[in-house]
Amino acid sequence: MKMVSWNVNGIRACVxxxxxxxxxxxxxxxxCLQETKLQEGQINLDLEGYHQYWNxxxxxxxxxxxxxxxxxxxxCSYGVGTNDSESEGRIITLEFKDFYLVNVYTPNSQRDLARLSVRLEWEVNLRNYLIDLNNEKPVILCGDLNVAHQEIDLKNPKPNTGNSGFTDEERGEMTKLLSAGFIDSFRHLYPDQIDSFTWWSYMNKVRERNIGWRIDYFIMSERLASLLKDSQIHSEILGSDHCPVxxxxEL
Structure with a gap:
């Protein structure tokens, strides 16, 4: 089974x-898509053979x-747990026979960290939700998680330490999630691979020089690790400031 996740930064523009x-x-x-940036009825994608779910x-x-x-x-459910009224359209969960798929667009803590407290509350709620699901059947989480977990996951870690997406708090929450019975699919297969990024600033020639961050993930239950055959970053695909992962x- 092949799964793709892409922050399209506006699906209408990306089309x-x-x-x-x-x-x-x-x-x-x-x-899976994140940051679709539209309302119901603003696009009609004719994707023959696919069921479509939008939040x-x-x-x-x-x-x-x-x-x-x-x-x-x-x-199909929206939001986290019993909170099915999440207003920012950030999460969709699909239940299949053998696993749950959870697609998320994690809140950005913002340049001045004004939303860091909101972000950290989100992390706790999401982690607890994923643990509950994982107790029922294996989970695959994908999306723009808005954090570079390790120094290897961004081009310039030192000057970005403490910045949005690379704070100790955000990185620590990712560590807690992985410690709760999950793996980062890409790092599981390629623990030492450098210069593998999924997001680049729109600043001049940043993407051409591959000055990026890896903030888009497939996280999965540890018990699925033996079924994981590959984890890829399609950095050659343009259309957004993120690329698909x-x-x-074998599911």
């Missing part, structure tokens, strides 16, 4: 930059997630 060409060529069984933010042109899946899930797993 105009080749999204559908990539979508059809990669032929994923499950394709829209209440605020126009902001946040939002979506999942396209060939196999119809047993159930992909896993192949």
């Amino acid at each position: 105009g930059k080749g999204f559908l060409d990539y979508f059809h060529s990669v032929d994923a069984d499950i394709f 829209y933010a209440e605020k126009k042109g902001y946040s939002g997630t979506a999942i396209f899946t060939k196999e119809k899930p047993i159930s 992909c896993i192949e797993v």
Whole structure:
């Protein structure tokens, strides 16, 4: 089974930059989006053979997630646990026979860390939710998690220490999640691979020089590790300031 996750930074704009060409060529069984930035009825994607699930933010042109899946899930839910009214459209959970798929767009703590407390509360709630799901059946979490976990996960770790996405608090929350029975699929297979990034600033020639961060992930239950066949970063795919990430797993 092939799964893809991509922060498209506006699906309507990304469609105009080749999204559908990539979508059809990669032929994923499950394709997850973050930061769709639209409301219901603002786009009509004709994706033959796929069931579509969208979670829209209440605020126009902001946040939002979506999942396209060939196999119809047993159930679909939005939000975390009993809180099914999450207003920023940041999470979708699909239940399948053998696993849960959770697609998230984690809040950014902002340049001045003004939203760090919100972010940390999100992390605790999400981790507890994932642990509860993991007690029922294996979990695959994907999305823009807005954190570079280790120094190897960004080009310039020293000057970025303490900045949004690379604070001790945010990195510590990722460590807690992985310690709760989960693995980072990419680092599980490629623990020492350098210069493997998924996001680049729009500043001049930053992407061409590969001055990036790895903040997009597939996190999965440890008991799925033996079924993981590959974890890829499709950095050659343009259309957003993020690139797609992909896993192949025998499910």
